[in-house]
Amino acid sequence: MRRKAVLSLVGAAGLAAAILGGGSAQTRSPEALPQSSLSAAAEAPSPSVEHGPLQEAAASQPVHIAYPAVEMDQAVLPLSLTEQEASLGSLVPPPTPDAYWLTPYGTPGPGSTNTTYIVGHSWEGRPSPFNGISSRAQPGDRLTVSTAQGPLVFTVDEITTEYKDTLRDSAIWDRVPGRLVLITRFTEDLWGTNIIIQASPLPSD
Structure with missing residues (x-):
């Protein structure tokens, strides 16, 4: 079922709120991704207020993500809407170099009924676990999301860019039950484009 993200978001560099909305993705081949690791503040999309939290038996909150190819080894923090953000249709993620799980959407693991979103800022001139995504991420990469139920291994299916x-x-x-999506700023267009990683869980042994 197609849903719409209807919220606004303020970038980490303190720019005015930007609407992250519709259109088609641009699939980027590995060769098309920038080779520079320099990143600027990213804007992460936020969940639609018209869809409440889902109950997902046997799935569990993500608490850590490890993505060796992009040098990400990071705790994951929950991010939800306040009443004021919901009423204004806007979300201001904390201006920190952290990874955030969008709580009104999916949780990973057996029994997942929705896509899981982990988002964060890329930064120019300072460290961030998301800084390496634009220059290093490749289809076929493996990454691990840890939950209270144990680690889950994902493989990267697709890397795309979207205009904010x-x-x-x-x-x-x-x-998409079980799917994992990572979103941060795309370094070739620091203020206009996001880069999106879509990954699928590997079957457990």
Whole structure:
């Protein structure tokens, strides 16, 4: 089922709120990704207020993500909407170099009924676990998301870019049980584009 992200978000560098909305994705080959690791403040999409939290038996909150190819080894913090943010249709993520799980959407693991979103800022001139995604991420990479139920291994299926003002109707907001999506700023267009990692869980042994 197609859903819309209807919220606004303020970037980490303190720019005015930007709508992250609809349009089609641009699939980027590995060769098309920038070779520089320099990143600027990213804008992470936020969940639609028209869809409440889902109950997902046997799935569990993500608490850590390890993505060796991009040098990410990071705790994951929950991020939800306050009443004021919901009423204004806007979300201001903490301006920190942390990874955030969007709580109104999916949780990973057996029994997942929705896509899991982990988002964060890339930064220019300072460390961030998301800084290496634009220059190093490749299809086929493996990454591990840890939950209270244990580690889950994912493989990267697709790397795309989306204009921040054309993200709202993107297929990344489709409900896909078990899918993992990472979102941060794309370094080739620091203030206009996000880079999106879509990954699928590997079967457990």
